[in-house]
Amino acid sequence: MEKNYKMIAKTFFGFEDVLADELRNLGAMRISKGVRSVQFEGDKGFMYKANLCLRTALKILKPIHSFYVRSEKDYYQKLYEFNWQDYLSANQTFAITATLQTELFSHSQYVALKAKDAIADAFRNATGNRPNVDVLHPDVAFHIHIQRNEVIVSLDSSGESLHQRGYRLATNIAPINEVLAAGILLMSGWQGQCNFLDPMCGSGTFLIEAAMIACNIPANVHRKEFAFERWNDFDANLFNVIFSSCIKKIREFNYQITGYDKAPSAVAKAKENLKKAELSDYIQVSQKDFFTTEKDNKQEPLHIVFNPPYNERLQVDTEQLYSAIGSTLKHKYPNTEAWFITSNLEGLKHVGLRPTRKIKLFNGKLESRLVQYKMYEGTKKIHKLENNEDKDN
Template structure:
């Protein structure tokens, strides 16, 4: 497979293993876990496939060069040593994103400026013309990562973060990131083989991601563009072949996905977003207060939601989280209930013992994804029946 090359998929803390699993299932080669990233190998078609399919990736980078530098001159020389005409023309635009973890280079903006100078100077000396910077819609997005004296240069294959799925046009206060939503659903073990409920659905993101997982719909099928579509080697025909092959693997879903919210404005936004994603045949959104509801389906139910933490909404935290616990305990037997919270103190008021706690981050907030198992009848009765 001489056409294979290395790529890096960036993700959130805690999602590395499920991202690696996604990559293996897609057919990636040489999958290696890192911190907030997973590296792998594949060809150009697989690069298109990964961008279209991966639910827990934020970006996919294509490393193209690596060198050592411990000062400004070494950085300029290293970037100048690359043949940039392989990747763009003098009449095109570019932008540089930089991440720095180094005692030699303190400011990412300074690094971006020096790298930009090296690229521009190379084109000017060769052609008399220079490419321009465009921060919003560049033809080429370059990623520079410096760790001590190790400089890695990559092309950003994705462009805007892959959490921009393309279906969400209306949002509420602090909506959950689509990649975070998908990762939580995968971590919870839900695979579409049962009924699903988000009882505080907001703008409908968790319901949308759950439906796409259930039906094996590519995560970024509704996205308007990827960065690689502006590359010199863009292959529209190959992209269409990859897209068609993924759509052939979409499957039927025979259960229910429901979302509740007590705010009429949230319900309308969620309905709009579900419709934009072409998922309205799978997802039902209703205006309901979770604390006044009970389980409506037979058999196991999978609940997953993102309740307010206090940073988002003005609520009485102790009472609110106690009501979550009481509602689950009294009204939702035969249920696995998961939710994320960054208010770790509030978990004490739920009044139930979580069977799992997973450390995640919601933005900059350290959070926990917790699981509560609601048995039919008492837990003791369940084990007595098994024993007998």
């Protein structure tokens, strides 16, 4: 039986709770939240499942070595002394990435370069040969994290960031990151409980992630490869068992997922991506201007999530855009829960509605807000009265 070991799932700022919930639901042990990360324990099979299924993880790291340093020389020497041959052979390629939260070093690239030197020197002195570096497609990827004076060396089990799902063939201007989209959807409470609309869908990322959540489709089912598949201890039979088990948990979805975009090019790109994701049966995309639409059935609940254009990526009239968003939601979309993310904090002042929730996130390097608006049929006051009458009865 495989032993459990510590792993670290990296994520975006603000998604630590969501990722911890995902890990708990998957069956992880000893979960503890950090900043942009969640630590947990599991065995090799769980590592495979985490890479395959987690929607809000960017990387799954397996720590293999840790030590404390006082200087650059100390850092090199302790890396040199580590037994790298347990994880890497001289005829394999490797790559190193690094992140820093320390005053000992100022540049992550320098830290990675010194680690590369230590590994190369250790191999050359022990075997007469050294492994080569391949930053694009290495056989083994290492990650080094330095916090204050503690160095943690990990194997990167994911390889390319897990936001690269494998379904997105075409993009529009500044498409939303897939992990960011999935995290927003989960944070909004989306589980496939009603109809869904992205009124400014672009290349369709929210639509696809919403369908995958609703149908319980593994997040990375379309991905071609994970880094752990190139490890010496990769168990192909175990991975196939895990993959098949996850596929069997896919469920039917009995509502409609709809996307609008007024740009014909965006609609075409979204349809290409839907086809690649094999989700065309669940999602309808139409060329429509959201501000000229209204809800088809005003009685049925509707979940809206979208990413409106903003000045950093598209030139728009901020006041007019956000005012139109608020007006359209208020007058044409009753009985709707609407969420959107924006980095244009000034624009939010022009929506004309009071958000029920406002959550700080980052879209790339841009500080943003995820806001929620609950649209009732009639006024909010009437809605509260009706709810109170129901409770009394």
